[in-house]
Amino acid sequence: MKNCIVAQSGGPTSVINSSVVGVVIGNKEIKHYDNVYGGINGIEGILQNRIINLSELTDEDLELLKYTPSSALGSCRYRMKDFTISDQEYLKFFQILDELDIQTFFYIGGNDSMDTVSKLSKYAELKGIDKQIIGIPKTIDNDLLYTDHTPGYGSAAKYIATATLETYLDSSVYSNNGIFILEVMGRSAGWLAASAVLAEINGQPVVDFIYLPEGKFSKEQFLNEVNDKFQKKNKVYIVVSEGLKDETGEYLFNTANSNIHDGFSHVQLGGVGKYLERLIVENRITSRVKTLELGVTQRCAMHLASMTDIEEAYLVGKDALKCSVQGYTGFMVGIRRLQNNPYRIETYKVEASKVANNIKYFPKQWITPEGNNITPEAVEYISPLIMGEPNLLIKKGLPKYMDLKVK
Amino acid sequence: MKNCIVAQSGGPTSVINSSVVGVVIGNKEIKHYDNVYGGINGIEGILQNRIINLSELTDEDLELLKYTPSSALGSCRYRMKDFTISDQEYLKFFQILDELDIQTFFYIGGNDSMDTVSKLSKYAELKGIDKQIIGIPKTIDNDLLYTDHTPGYGSAAKYIATATLETYLDSSVYSNNGIFILEVMGRSAGWLAASAVLAEINGQPVVDFIYLPEGKFSKEQFLNEVNDKFQKKNKVYIVVSEGLKDETGEYLFNTANSNIHDGFSHVQLGGVGKYLERLIVENRITSRVKTLELGVTQRCAMHLASMTDIEEAYLVGKDALKCSVQGYTGFMVGIRRLQNNPYRIETYKVEASKVANNIKYFPKQWITPEGNNITPEAVEYISPLIMGEPNLLIKKGLPKYMDLKVK
Numbered sequence: 001m002k003n004c005i006v007a008q009s010g011g012p013t014s015v016i017n018s019s020v021v022g023v024v025i026g027n028k029e030i031k032h033y034d035n036v037y038g039g040i041n042g043i044e045g046i047l048q049n050r051i052i053n054l055s056e057l058t059d060e061d062l063e064l065l066k067y068t069p070s071s072a073l074g075s076c077r078y079r080m081k082d083f084t085i086s087d088q089e090y091l092k093f094f095q096i097l098d099e100l101d102i103q104t105f106f107y108i109g110g111n112d113s114m115d116t117v118s119k120l121s122k123y124a125e126l127k128g129i130d131k132q133i134i135g136i137p138k139t140i141d142n143d144l145l146y147t148d149h150t151p152g153y154g155s156a157a158k159y160i161a162t163a164t165l166e167t168y169l170d171s172s173v174y175s176n177n178g179i180f181i182l183e184v185m186g187r188s189a190g191w192l193a194a195s196a197v198l199a200e201i202n203g204q205p206v207v208d209f210i211y212l213p214e215g216k217f218s219k220e221q222f223l224n225e226v227n228d229k230f231q232k233k234n235k236v237y238i239v240v241s242e243g244l245k246d247e248t249g250e251y252l253f254n255t256a257n258s259n260i261h262d263g264f265s266h267v268q269l270g271g272v273g274k275y276l277e278r279l280i281v282e283n284r285i286t287s288r289v290k291t292l293e294l295g296v297t298q299r300c301a302m303h304l305a306s307m308t309d310i311e312e313a314y315l316v317g318k319d320a321l322k323c324s325v326q327g328y329t330g331f332m333v334g335i336r337r338l339q340n341n342p343y344r345i346e347t348y349k350v351e352a353s354k355v356a357n358n359i360k361y362f363p364k365q366w367i368t369p370e371g372n373n374i375t376p377e378a379v380e381y382i383s384p385l386i387m388g389e390p391n392l393l394i395k396k397g398l399p400k401y402m403d404l405k406v407k
Numbered sequence: 408m409k410n411c412i413v414a415q416s417g418g419p420t421s422v423i424n425s426s427v428v429g430v431v432i433g434n435k436e437i438k439h440y441d442n443v444y445g446g447i448n449g450i451e452g453i454l455q456n457r458i459i460n461l462s463e464l465t466d467e468d469l470e471l472l473k474y475t476p477s478s479a480l481g482s483c484r485y486r487m488k489d490f491t492i493s494d495q496e497y498l499k500f501f502q503i504l505d506e507l508d509i510q511t512f513f514y515i516g517g518n519d520s521m522d523t524v525s526k527l528s529k530y531a532e533l534k535g536i537d538k539q540i541i542g543i544p545k546t547i548d549n550d551l552l553y554t555d556h557t558p559g560y561g562s563a564a565k566y567i568a569t570a571t572l573e574t575y576l577d578s579s580v581y582s583n584n585g586i587f588i589l590e591v592m593g594r595s596a597g598w599l600a601a602s603a604v605l606a607e608i609n610g611q612p613v614v615d616f617i618y619l620p621e622g623k624f625s626k627e628q629f630l631n632e633v634n635d636k637f638q639k640k641n642k643v644y645i646v647v648s649e650g651l652k653d654e655t656g657e658y659l660f661n662t663a664n665s666n667i668h669d670g671f672s673h674v675q676l677g678g679v680g681k682y683l684e685r686l687i688v689e690n691r692i693t694s695r696v697k698t699l700e701l702g703v704t705q706r707c708a709m710h711l712a713s714m715t716d717i718e719e720a721y722l723v724g725k726d727a728l729k730c731s732v733q734g735y736t737g738f739m740v741g742i743r744r745l746q747n748n749p750y751r752i753e754t755y756k757v758e759a760s761k762v763a764n765n766i767k768y769f770p771k772q773w774i775t776p777e778g779n780n781i782t783p784e785a786v787e788y789i790s791p792l793i794m795g796e797p798n799l800l801i802k803k804g805l806p807k808y809m810d811l812k813v814k
Contacts, residue, residue, distance in 0.1 A: 161804075387803075
């Protein structure tokens with residue numbers, strides 16, 4: 001008897017379950033493992049023996065799961081201790097794997113999860129434990145090194161660009177239009193905000209300014225350029241990363257919430273979007289400013305996912321399984337872009353330790369010299385990732401999704 | 408030469424342009440008018456002679472327009488004076504119609520717009536002006552009397568139910584899940600919030616509590632029921648109308664923003680969702696509370712519109728044209744539901760004056776006795792309105808929309 005287990009970690013994405021399905025179907029095809037187990041709530045749940053058998057899922061279940069957003073196995077934000085300090089969890093983890101005859105652990109996640117993959121595989125190697133640990137990339141933030149892009153990003157980018165297009169139309173209907181600010185996710189890297197550049201009406205981008213954490217942001221310049229644009233067009237559409245910083249490197253959402261009376265210390269005045277709104281109003285450019293935080297919809301809107309992204313998430317799952325058959329451990333399956341026209345990729349193996357705890361920033365040379373927009377090179381990079389629409393199973397007018405945790 | 412003109416008013420919806428296309432194609436079929444003009448920015452723009460010729464649009468343009476969200480002709484929030492006080496605008500309006508040989512004015516809007524339809528038609532009648540004024544209903548709020556429902560509502564309901572489903576999955580991934588609050592539009596009526604009841608996983612509704620302006624809301628009861636549910640399930644999903652009021656009839660978002668120091672009088676602390684979040688945190692139920700305001704995405708997400716809604720918006724436009732051929736004036740085209748299984752409707756004519764300045768509230772008998780959820784009768788009412796998915800024209804991975812204002 002030889003089994004494997006797959007689990008999910010960190011913030012959900014629309015396509016994170018496609019990778020699970022990739023592992024399960026990959027194994028169905030070559031029958032390398034007797035059972036593919038699923039760990040509930042990532043490594044945290046595995047350590048509590050919360051494990052289900054995914055090999056019992058029907059083909060219909062798997063098809064549904066492939067098109068269900070958000071970690072169906074549940075997730076965690078659990079960092080393993082350094083095993084040189086304490087290896088209790090490590091012992092327990094491998095004991096649980098032993099009890100279920102599990103040879104390989106697949107972990108779907110971002111750079112924190114790759115840290116776990118790296119630590120577990122190193123520990124196994126050190127102790128002569130014959131188990132394999134393989135990483136499968138996932139994050140809407142697209143901030144993993146050693147992979148052209150991450151599964152999850154394309155769908156978030158497609159959602160953001162569509163929401164930009166639709167809210168642009170919504171915010172342009174009056175003769176006295178104001179300023180619209182769209183705040184998108186991205187604490188450290190601006191990949192998500194950059195995707196708004198794809199939104200076009202009549203062949204023209206609808207966004208006037210995009211501000212990323214990687215750009216140089218100056219309040220004075222911001223107020224000047226927004227004011228100029230507003231005087232010219234009577235409307236301005238702005239997209240901003242939640243992680244935008246000021247000239248001193250301080251997060252603007254911190255600044256926004258720091259100058260609050262004691263009695264309001266529990267009150268979160270909102271993110272960077274609301275902060276920029278107040279800046280515009282206080283400087284009397286106009287009082288007609290509307291801010292929208294897209295929030296978690298960015299990472300779970302499967303109804304608007306990119307088919308390219310779904311298939312790539314599926315592929316890295318499947319290729320992780322192949323990678324385990326070949327005997328690898330401590331590796332992550334990365335994506336290499338071969339060409340853009342037509343778009344072609346291949347997967348390859350990269351040491352999880354290289355990916356762990358690193359951040360891939362949006363390239364500075366893809367930000368315009370003014371620091372307030374994105375270059376055509378970035379458009380060329382993002383564009384292929386949002387292509388294709390999934391054909392979801394619709395029941396009573398709504399997409400049908402499944403939840404393995406309550407099954 | 409005999410022409411007509413159509414214009415849009417009030418807040419946009421996803422399907423408001425389908426009604427414009429209904430008028431234009433309705434006329435193409437029977438060739439009653441030589442030209443169908445479009446007024447830019449509603450009656451405000453017509454009074455400024457900002458008018459385009461919609462009969463010049465190609466079939467391809469019209470197809471694109473039918474599936475473009477948000478008022479493509481622009482909108483306004485313009486209330487005409489009572490003509491017994493001043494009829495200057497009325498004189499100007501009919502003079503502009505005369506200059507372009509316009510016989511009929513079609514106005515797409517909510518109860519304010521039906522007030523305009525009523526006033527203009529009464530004035531014309533009084534002065535013996537041979538012009539017709541016809542109303543076409545539209546509002547995501549579904550709060551117009553004398554129509555079973557309003558075009559725009561079904562698409563907003565479908566979007567809200569889908570967003571509920573997806574954010575429920577997103578908010579359920581951790582072992583220590585918190586409380587999720589979704590704030591939806593609806594200042595006076597709870598129709599939009601009620602639609603969240605449609606979201607189901609494995610045949611079970613995902614929403615624990617829905618609070619509408621029409622229900623009786625008590626802070627004490629709210630805290631008790633949320634606490635009970637949280638102790639039982641370790642997660643709670645709440646949907647709330649922006650217009651929820653407290654026991655005294657005061658809007659909770661007013662309460663939320665009233666107790667702010669002078670220095671922060673310009674700061675909007677957020678809506679009712681954020682207010683309930685603070686209530687939960689301050690009463691120490693849990694600090695893990697997340698609030699999402701869906702915002703304007705509710706009324707412009709054509710990518711998730713209801714095909715039933717699109718076709719009905721088109722139909723009321725087309726039937727408004729027929730109504731004008733029959734010589735009517737001062738009427739709105741309403742929708743009458745004939746049956747549910749299979750769902751069938753017909754249109755009929757109702758005096759715009761009856762619809763004007765009135766609000767159709769969510770029926771109290773469709774709220775559960777506890778006041779915190781929705782009955783199966785309401786599900787039966789809403790369900791048929793969200794059926795069907797449009798087949799949008801996709802270009803480079805994004806829906807292709809048009810904007811008549813910049814054409």
